[in-house]
Amino acid sequence: MSILAPGLARIRIKDLRLRTYIGIKDEEIHNQQDILINVTILYPADDAVAVNEITQALNYRTITKALIAHVEGNRFALLERLTQELLDIVMQHQQVHYAEVEVDKPHALRFAESVSITLSAQRN
Template sequence: MSLSDALIKITNLRLRTFIGFNPEERAKQQDVVINIEIRYGLAPACLSDEVQAALDYKQITKQVIRHVEEGRFLLLEKLVGDVLAICCEPEPVCHVRVRIDKPHALRFADSVSLSLEWQRDQPSFS
């Protein structure tokens, strides 16, 4: 059987962080909603149910949570870039897409979001 890359989606991870440069944004945490897609080369051992061959998305998610909740960010671009960098670290990862929404950032909009992508054949994101 021929295998394609696996795609893991982490959907609507809701966290709170300091995001923004206005005085009220710097004083009070705000909600952010994070969506992550991680594409990686599926090891044949995964089909045999060998846990050590799988990508540890729980560990990646824990790193993201810790970084976001403990951080302070002026720009949404910086936050998205940091999350992207965390997600592309594991060796089998070949493509990552991160989108972060900042709900209620604009008065008449549900949210403002920013997306970034990274691919292994490109230089490392940092």
């Protein structure tokens, strides 16, 4: 991400650590694994800045709670599917102009710290 357009705010949810069922191997299907989620959101914050009221801001707590509930309440075969579903949750909020979601699966590959998938969406 580079320079923000005037009036846009960048929210970053960093290193949200959750556990879920993710994968296609038997041990992955039957045992929860750690995942790490990072989200970047751009939204117009002029009104929030002007009036200093939560009703004018994008509530990142609400978004985070929805992400947690989705991850903890479901099972996923592919990182791609999980990442897309989380991105869809973020984009449900009409204030969001752009969002990027990255999901890391630590120790998914031997000799690698993690494997991650990143997807993004932009409202026209």
